[in-house]
Amino acid sequence: MNHQPNLKDKWCASLRYGAVMAVFVMVFQFISAPVMASQSQSFEAWRAELRTEALSKGISDSVFDTAFSGVQPIERVIELDRRQPEFTMTLETYLSKVVSGTRVKKARQKLAEHKQILAEVSEKFGVQPRFIVALWGIETNFGQHTGGFSVIAALATLAYDGRRSAYFRGELLNALQIIQEGHITAAAMKGSWAGAMGQSQFMPSSFLNYAFDYDQDGKRDIWSTRKDVFASIANYLSSVGWRDDITWGREVSVPDTLQGKALSDKKTVKRLSDWQKLGVRRADGGVLPKRDLNARLVVPDRGKGRAFLAYANYDNILKWNRSNFFAIAVGNLADQIDAFE
Template identity: 40%
Template sequence: MAANFFKRVLIGALVFYPSFLGATAPEQSLRPVLRVSPESTVTQVTATVQPVLRPVLRPDSLGPQITPANARFEAWIRAYKAKAARQGISKSVLDRAFRGVKYNADVVRRDRNQSEFTKTLWEYLDSAASDSRVKNGKAALRKQRKTLEAIERKYGVDKEVVVAVWGLESAYGAVRGDVPIIEALATLAFDGRRGRFFEQQLFAALKILQSGDTAPRNMVGSWAGAMGHTQFIPTSYLAFAVDFTGDGKRDIWSDNPADALASTAAYLKRSGWVSGQPWGVEVTLPRGFNYALANRGIKKRPSEWGALGVKGLDGRSVKNYGQASLLLPAGHKGAAFLIFKNFDAIERYNTADAYVIGVGHLSDRIKGGGKIKARWPREDRALTFSERKELQRRLTAAGFDTVKIDGKIGPLTIDAVRSYQRSEGLEPDGYASLTILKRLR
C-alpha cells in the first residue's frame, strides 16, 4: 500500500483470483494487509479511544435494525459532512458521496480479524515471484509495452519494476477490489480504532471526488481504502497520481491501467528512484564473515564490499552502482543481498522487507533473470506476534535490552539478538528466529 500507514505490515490470509491474462494457475493480490498493534508507534496514528455502539444485525434477511448504533453512525456522518463543508467540500459533492452510505459491518469485521503474520520471507517469495506470476507479468508487459516504455522514458523507473508493483498489488489489475471507498472509510473512521487516520483518508477521498477525477460509484477498492490497479490510498493519490492519458482525469480505476502505472512510477521517482540502478543484487559471503556488517546503516561501494569478500554470483565484485548496504533477511542461513538506493524507493511504497524484495525479485524475473540461488532455512517458521514479544522479553531479562516490547523486529531487537548470539558463541547475524527463542527458553 502506498503509504506510511502500511509500515511494517503483516501479510495476511490471501484469496485466490483468476488472472485477467488467462493464466492456467490461480493468482492473487499480494498486497500485504495492515495489522497495527495497540503499541504501534510506527504509523503515528492516534486512535479514538471512546467506545461506540455497533449496528445489531437481524438473524433473518431483513437487514440491519434501526438501532441506536445506526442512529449514531448517521449522526456521525451529519457531523462529518458539516466539518468537511467548513473545509471546502461542496454540498453537492457531499450529498453524492454519502448517498446510500451505510455502516459496513463486514469492513469492521475484516479490520478486526486480520490474520497474524505467519509466512516466512521465502514462502512469500514463492508466491510473489511464482512461475505463473512471472508469466503473467511478462504478458502484461507485452500488452502494455508502448505505454510502459513511455512511462519509463518520462520517469526513469524501470518498466519491469512498475509491472512488478502492479502484479503484487492487484495481480495485474485482476484484484482491484469492489468495496465502495466512501462507505468503507466512513465506517472505519466512525469505528474509532484508528479514527483520525481514516478521517484524513475520507477527507482526501472527498477532495478526489470534488476534483472530478472520478464519481462515487466508480470509487471502489479494498475494505481498507486502497484503490485502483496499484492500490493507492486517497492521501497518496492526492500526492502522486498523474493524468498520463491526457484526458483531464487521474483515473486509476479504469480498465486502462495507464494512469495507475504512471502514478506508480511518479511515486517511485519522487521517492528517490535512481535510473539504471538495481534495487539489489544477490551476493555470496566468505567464510568467517563479520555479520555485524549486515546493517542498513553501514554503506560501502560494491568494490569495498568486494574487498571484504562480498561477491556477486559470478564470483566478481558487484558493479559500482553506488553506495550499498548488506541485507541478510533470513540470517546467515539464507540469501544475502547488496541493496541500493532503489531499495529505499520501493520501501517508501511499502516498508515491509518482504514486499520490497518481492517487487525487486519479480521485476528481475520479468526481465529474464533467474531465481534466487541461495538456499533458505525452510525448516524454520516465522515467529507469531506473541512469540516476537516473548523473544523481546526474554532477551531483555537476559541482559540484552530491546528497549521496547512491541513485537516489532527492528534495529534495537536485531542488535539485542546479535549481542546474545555473541555471548553464546553463535553466528551474530541478528536473525530473530524460532531457534533463538527456543534457546532463550
C-alpha cells in the same frame, strides 16, 4: 511517504492480491450485536460532524450527500482490520506465491503488450518499465484484483471505529476531494477494505499527490486507464527519488562471520568494494559488480537464510510498502522480466 495505512494493512493487501488471501479471508459468523455498538457517538451524529468539516474544506453538499447515501459501518471491514494474522511466512514461501511462474509469464506478456506506452512513461519519469510492471503485477495481479469495497464506506467505517480515526478521517476527506474534482464517482470508487484504490492501490492521499492524467482527459483514472495507471506508478517512484541508472539490489552470499553483524546493524551502508573485502559475493559465488555503488545488507528472515545487497532503489520501493519481503518480491519479479527483455 507511504500510501498504505500501516505495515500490517499493506501486508494484508499484498497477501490478498498476491494469491494468498486464504491466509486471512475466512468465513466468520457475525455476532448479533453490532461490532461498534460501544461507540459513545452514533454514526449519524459522527457523519453530521464530518459533513460540516467536509463542507468547510470545499466539498459540496451534493458530493457529500451522494457519497454518503446509504452508507453505514461495514462489520466485515472492522473484522478484517482487527483479525489481521501475525505474519510468520518465510521469504521463500512468500516469493513462491507472489512471484510464481504464472505471474512471471504474465508479467512478460504485459510488458510486450504495453511496450510502447511503457517506453513513453519510462522516458518521461525515469523509471524502468520492468519495475512499473512488477509493482502493477504484485499489487493487483495486473489490474485483476483491485478490491470490491466502497472506498467511502470502508474509510467511513475505519474513521468512525476510533482506533486510527484521525488517519482514516483524513483519507476519507481526501477521497471526497477526489470525487469533487471529478476523477471518479462515489459509486465507482472501489478498493480494498483499508481504502487502497485502483490498479496501483493508492490510498486517497497518494492519489492526490501522485496519480497522473497521462492521456489528458481531465481524469486521473487509476481504475481503468492503463496509461494513467503506469504513469501514476512511475510518478510515485520518480517523486521519491528513483534512479533509472541502477537496479534495486541483488542476492548475495555472505560469510558466516558477517551474518550476526548484518542482523544487528541493518542500516550500515558500504560501497560494493568494501562488501567485497568483507567476503560478500554474488549469489553464484562471483565477484560483486565493479561499479562502486552504495549498498546495505538485508537478511529478511530474522537474520537467517537468503541475503541481499540493497541499493538506493530498494529503499524507494520501501517507501511504497515498508515490507522487506514486498520490496524483494518487486525486485525479484523485475529481474525475471529483465531477463525476458
